[in-house]
Amino acid sequence: MNHDPMMPPQVERALREYRALLSAHGMTWGEPPLGYVRMMPFLRFPEEADRMSIRPDLDAEFRDTLAGEVPRGLVALRLTADGHRLKHRLEHGQARPLLSPGSVPVILLVDSALPHPVEVTADGVPYGIAAGGARLLDVTTATMLTVDGEEVDLAGLTRPAPAARLRLRAGFPCRWSVTSADGQGWYPEGVPERRDNDDRPFFHGDDIVLAVPCEPVTIRVTRGMEYGIAETTVVPRTGEETLVGLAPQRLYDAAARGWYGADLHVHMNWAGDLVAVPAEAAAAQLGEDLHVLNLVAGNVAGDRVYDREALQHWAGRDLPWSDAGHVARMGVEYRNDLFGHVHVFGVAAPPAVYHTGFGADADWPPNAAVCGDLREPRAVLGYAHPFHGPVSSPEDVAANGTRNCSGRALVVDAALGLVDGVEVLHFGDLSPAPGTAEVYRRLVGAGNRLAALAGTDTMLSFTRQDTVSSPPGWERVYARVDGPLSAESFAEAVRRGRTFATTGPWLELTVNGLGPGDTLGLEGGETVAIRARAVGPEVEHIEIRTAAGVLAEGPGHEITASLSVADATYVVAVVRGGPHPRSPRGRAYAHTSPVYLDVRGRHVAREEDVRWCLRWLDLLDELVRARARLRTRAQLRDHLDLIEKARAVYGARL
Incomplete structure (x- = not known):
């Protein structure tokens, strides 16, 4: 039997299992109810979710956070009393144009102001609503919806349109x-919305046909950050096909200069409101002109590792749609929520350990031991989304030991040479x-050689989830x-630190003609010439x-700047910008890896940064003893050893 190269049998079986989980449990896929799993349905409204507190009744918390507002994409069903009679009303935006008979999905918030419980059913499935309670439901305009047996008419949510x-x-x-004009997005048939x-609708491809209403529609096209x-607006005619020829202009051509851009942290499936298939990853990579794509297998909150079967099938090989200008590989995200997550690109074989510290599992083996096992000759490792807010001291890194995915073990793994870089740019900050970026510069200043990396943590199995559903x-x-x-040539460039991370701007840095990752050997007292240059309309600083x-x-x-070098140091360039159509979430940012300036054979090891890392190690020691879930003294000793x-490494640099 001939199989689709995009869908080998073991991958096809796994995707069927995922669809069954989605059908049975909704978008959490039945994952253990950790805080971030419980928040998944509400993160479809990110501005509102940011204001929520994690409490037992998240549906009521969401309702209370809205304070009567109904954001775009939500329908509210208000339940009130009219004397002794139940009264309900729907609140929503403009009715959605319906181009042909059928149903459309609806995110429905049931909001009860009643002093007693009620039962809401959706196609016969009952949901109990407490007195004064709320419930967020996923239904469609064809759903048979009742409140205490009384049918709710959903017909007003749509309107017929030519x-x-x-x-x-x-x-x-x-x-x-x-x-x-109302912000409604339109998509080709069968394409996820x-x-x-x-909150902008999008899809990928070329020479695409789609149905739209006979009213003004705006078409916008781009192709990744290069x-x-x-943009244009057209008014199509009923029953006719309108050709829109529109292409974005290139701002810069990185590949022509020998540079290639990667997203090292993307999930195909990680729970969500749909099951993503390899063809969708291919369309996204080519539509974004993303040179390198690392699709990582990883767990969510339990033992199941999503896309493990794809990794087992394709480990060490390019994915089927790779070509001369685009490389896609299956990789790994190793996850421990106390000590940090690590993404791995270029693995030749599936790992023995994908995660620790979830459920009843111990926080063992330590991250360093796992990184050592993952570190193959051709693989590169980077700490993923290490810190999610401002960091001004090692105490901010420790953060009271909250299990929040912070890269607390990074200070150890960097000193021992077990990781190649750090996601300076990621979704979490x-x-x-x-x-x-502040922690990254501290680590580099303390003598660690680390590349500046980036990974979005995009999850193709979510269609509406803030940055997670972005391309x-x-x-x-x-x-x-x-x-x-190639996967190998890109990994080698990362290992050598020849990188910069960016939200869009192109960024160049030279020191006496050398670029990021290079080392300039000096005797001390020389003056070097430094130049940084950026490209992109969003750049301001x-x-x-x-x-x-x-320095400047x-x-x-x-x-440009000149620097008289007395002691070993490094040089990096940084650019910033404010709100711009090219700037995700209203800010532009780019950061290079260092050019190293060694003096008389000595590498940079700034005392203030070394002591910063030593303090971090002290706090990590305390955290391991107080917060790590360990079963034996031997496991504790593994961490402390x-x-x-690492303490000896940093101490030797003073």
């Missing part, structure tokens, strides 16, 4: 957004001055590759930094 067709053509795969972190945005590659790490692009802090800064796209080894 249909036309659009044919969208750019000449190459792109990301498209088609919206009507995805929305990005700006391209601008093109979208501030103008990411805390992870892969909205943050990227670019690496300067020797020769043709550029700076050059050394281990001692900001200013507005614009280019800056690694901390002592």
